[in-house]
Amino acid sequence: MADATRTLVTGERNLRRSLVDPPRPVRAAGGGKPRRAALRALGYAALILAAAAMLLPFFWMVMSSLKPSNEVFTAPIVWIPEIFVWDNYVTIWTDSGIGTWIRNTLVLSVAVTLLQLLTGSFAAYGFARMRFPGRDVLFLAYVGTIAVPWQSYMIPQFMMLSDLGVVNTLWSIVLLQAFGAFGVFLMKQFYETVPEELAEAARLDGLSEYGIWRRIMLPLSVPALASLALLTFVNTWNDFLGPLIYLRDAELWTMQLGLRNFVTGLYDVNYGVLFAGLTISVLPIAIIFLLGQRFFVEGIATSGMKG
Template identity: 75%
Template sequence: MTGLLAPPEDARALRKLADSSPPPRPARAASPWRRIGRIGLYLVLIVAAAGLFAPFIWMIASSLKTANEVFSIPVTWVPEVFVWNNYVEIWTQSDMVTWLRNTLFLSVVVTFLQVLTGSFAAYGFARIRFPGRDALFLVYIGTIAVPWQSYMIPQFILLSELKVSNTLWAIVLLQAFGAFGVFLMKQFYETIPEDLSEAARLDGLSEYGIWRRIMLPLSIPALASLALLTFVNTWNDYLGPLIYLRNPDLWTIQLGLKSFVSSLYDTNYALLFAGLVISVIPIAIIFLLGQKYFVEGIATSGMKG
């Protein structure tokens, strides 16, 4: 302990040196043109944010209107009478509980599997050296550019032969593996110093132990980013459930809300918008809770350590 504490005379000398240091220079005032440019930038950002939020505000306002008032001209942003009963009717006239349960199940299971498989495969590409590693990684990442519609039919035939079509497990098998998650996690792993892995190997830790006990705890921001993106994509997926989930008891909330649209002129859009607001609430809550980690994970995944 004595080696870690400075002698009294040394402490007094350091304090005297700090007191004698010149005071910090005052910050230079920004020039008028710089202030004008900053104000203009803020105005542009405010207008852009208003444009992005306008559809959501209109959706929420429409969910509290009557059916005839939704598409009234001119557009009314504030309902004349707030029809809160729309949320009660959409909940009682539909199988909303089943839709939310199926969607939540798929989103949680797919997110867990994507984070697990993506982080594990990314560790192999980032830390394990084997012949053809870089070429295999490029081929695997190249699958992101292949549209799903090009192999949708063979995939459907394969899952039908496996007897998992018209089950929730068909969606799980479709989305349990993702090249984007591997790419995101590999970029983050490469920011972690290799010395930590080498020290762990010298201590006798296996590659599985290094991945579980060192890499995963250090990559929480990237894991949170991948989990948030996967959860949102699975929650909002429409085409996959439309193809594979034919039983109404297996419908997700996207398919369930689509059943309200019988025709363009014979649809209660006030109830439909109320259901859309309900479907957006879980995503908004999860994004607000994980916003910090999401921004940090995206920002650091593109840097090299």
Template identity: 70%
Template sequence: MSALLAPETEAEGLRKLGDPRPRDTRPVSTGRHVARVIGYVVLVVASVGVLMPFFWMVTSSLKEPNDVFSIPLQWLPDVPQWSNYAEIWFESGMLTWLRNTLILSVAVTFLQLLTGSFAAYGFARMRFPGRDWLFLVYIATIAVPWQSYMIPQFILLSNLKVSNTLWAIILLQAFGAFGVFLMKQYYETIPEELSEAARLDGLSEYAIWRRIMLPLSVPALASLGLLTFVNTWNDYLGPLIYLRDPSLWTVQLGLKSFVSNLFDTNYALLFAGLTISVIPIAIIFTLGQRYFVEGIATSGLKG
């Protein structure tokens, strides 16, 4: 019997030796237990408060138009109206709106990942005069509201003949100071000895960025990609200014066309369209949640 237990005991001992974290063997006090329960209750209540509007949006998309804002409030429809989804899909430009929004979101996300990671490598690993001041000035642009330079930007893009095209939105959002900041902070957590060893092996700076830094930065890239995709997907003001042709409308502009006034709007169809527009974001966030949390936790947003 002792021979059978020996391997397990030895393995357990190795695990304890390999784990540098001290183990707290003290019993959990009643006060700590109560505090933990209260913390869980607060988190549950906060989660319900956050998810309640989404639940109401989904249930309202299955109601009759006159039942959406009925008094008293009706949370669940008597008979689910699944025809609302068929109507919003086939009798509006929903497919075109989703296509345009997807094109913009994918293009902007790819360009921000490319430009942000490349510029961040220069700020994190290259040495040149005025590097820190240039980075500080570049990051300071995050504090400048877009509305302050919106008109000059519109004039510039109009002169370039890209207004009323998808290129206007792509060019506007192809570069982002926040992406450079996020990637630079993550790069600084990667040992510089790897870059020095690669230089000794004859790799250029471009090859080091592509073959070493990018593969090691998947969590930060996933975080930046997720944030950029969501912001571009939900953008309303940019497309409102530059995309005047209905064939170029995004989901936000298309759904806004349903709201003529408070009394004529079919809010059941509007909520059905909103639910459809949320589904891609929910899927992407669910798939990338692990990388998003890891990237935010390990990339700077610190120091």
């Protein structure tokens, strides 16, 4: 009788253990791991090849900036020069106004970036959290302007800025790019991921909507702000058509406009010096990307999530 009772208790215990922790299926030894490792290796190889293909033109540009002018466009291509001509950088710095170009471009890029962060985040908070008639229609109309090419309203915009008397000043570029629909869209998508309970608790504590935006939303949206700042800075730094239309005096030229006039102003273009100027113009963008890539990836990844 005792043996039967012990058997029943043991069987019940084994049954409970099997229900709580069911037996795992037996896999073939070494079946999945080598396959996953091979797929991962192929993925890394594809990424390395893609990165090399993207970086190859930049490598050629840097190497061309250290070549004599007659060795830049040779066939076949000489990737690494036999003699590094460092004087190309001295020549572009002394024989052109590159210092003025960098200063003007930096002033415009920083001013436009700060204004777009301010206007984009503030307008996005209104579209994301405020309730007013026609909000969704107004937001769709505003975001729809992204699809309208700038060339279609370039002339009336130039006439408006001419009437304001800001043409041939840096203010024209600042006013031209101080507002952006893409920034509003990006920030609105991020704000909608922030729980509404935070704002409701702040309202119960007597905080105004301006205070909620400044003290709650802005600190939480650092990744999205960093992404918007990076994109805006790069677009402003690389802008060519805007300065070409509005900036006429050589003292107001930006980096892109100055390099273009540096080329057309020479009868026999020294391509080594030109590529030295192009390399200098790319360096600030590369440094900013390296410093802000973590925030950029995080901001882009979270701006499309809700809830």
